[in-house]
Amino acid sequence: MREDESNWFSRWEEQLPPPEELMPLSQTLITPDLAIAFDIRNPHTTNTNTNNANPQHQQSHQNQHQQHQHQPSSLPSSTEFADSGELGSGTAGEEPARTLKRPRLVWTPQLHKRFVDAVAHLGIKNAVPKTIMQLMSVDGLTRENVASHLQKYRLYLKRMQGISSAGGGGSGAGSVGVNDPATDHLFASSPVPPHFLHPVARPNSDHFMPFVPVPAIHHQQQLAAAAAAQYHRPVGHFGSPPNGHFDNPFLSRQHQQQHQHQQHHHQQLHRIGAQMHHNPVAGYVEDMESANASGGRKVLTLFPTGDD
DNA sequence: GGGCTAATAT
DNA sequence: AATATTAGCC
Numbered sequence: 001m002r003e004d005e006s007n008w009f010s011r012w013e014e015q016l017p018p019p020e021e022l023m024p025l026s027q028t029l030i031t032p033d034l035a036i037a038f039d040i041r042n043p044h045t046t047n048t049n050t051n052n053a054n055p056q057h058q059q060s061h062q063n064q065h066q067q068h069q070h071q072p073s074s075l076p077s078s079t080e081f082a083d084s085g086e087l088g089s090g091t092a093g094e095e096p097a098r099t100l101k102r103p104r105l106v107w108t109p110q111l112h113k114r115f116v117d118a119v120a121h122l123g124i125k126n127a128v129p130k131t132i133m134q135l136m137s138v139d140g141l142t143r144e145n146v147a148s149h150l151q152k153y154r155l156y157l158k159r160m161q162g163i164s165s166a167g168g169g170g171s172g173a174g175s176v177g178v179n180d181p182a183t184d185h186l187f188a189s190s191p192v193p194p195h196f197l198h199p200v201a202r203p204n205s206d207h208f209m210p211f212v213p214v215p216a217i218h219h220q221q222q223l224a225a226a227a228a229a230q231y232h233r234p235v236g237h238f239g240s241p242p243n244g245h246f247d248n249p250f251l252s253r254q255h256q257q258q259h260q261h262q263q264h265h266h267q268q269l270h271r272i273g274a275q276m277h278h279n280p281v282a283g284y285v286e287d288m289e290s291a292n293a294s295g296g297r298k299v300l301t302l303f304p305t306g307d308d
Numbered sequence: 309g310g311g312c313t314a315a316t317a318t
Numbered sequence: 319a320a321t322a323t324t325a326g327c328c
Contacts, residue, residue: 104318104321128311143310148321151313186320 103298105145109189114138115149120193140300156187157196 107115118135119127129147136146 107320130310144322147311148323152321154312 103300
């Protein structure tokens, strides 16, 4: 029950920033490894939260209701993790970067959607890990992350084609082609652009662009903000409510960069999410606790992009 | 180096 | 099970 599955394209176009703004990515300037290794965080962010002794993970529960504007002293009611032994204080306080391992990336439906959109807009031809990674503009995302995911996604598409042309499939249920929900529920949760499945009729013309004025420069803020991903140990409470309402000045590094880079002609868009209209926020229920089944690894997560 | 596939590891 | 990592190969 997504919104208009036929609208995904046009909606994307509206907020698709010109390539110029996408180029200055953070990962080219500062490696994620270094970032997490040195615990690079936002220098400002109103350090009201007592993150000095409580740098624990708070990952996927960010999509709470948008109630607390500021909650200086107490943690969000999400988790009362008393685990303050590993990263916060101890041996791993400022361990050199060389031996650090980045947490596993959790492909949330939102993140996967960005992935799919990126691939769709690049066209199958240009959809290679590096390019996809750049288009996604999710900080902390590595080429390996994308490559691995892309690999799986391709297999998924292949299977999709297979069953679609397999004829019959009478045992299917209902209208939607449910293949194997158990096999890949993630992929099934995001709309797959039609041209992904059937071989494009035109051998020499890749993807088509319906209409693309793309004059919407002001939307880039939201785009970049939506792209923000977080590693462990963020700054406390943030997390962008799905309706695109940001009240926290955190944002990603890369955002700041392209910020300065694009600040030429155009009006003021004060705060990050200074304005918004109500969005019929459709709650995505993320339950991916199974992600840490590996036994206690930290996981990289990202919060809802909001443009779902 | 980057990308792709398959296999393997965690 | 979901990702990461590695190994060949192009």
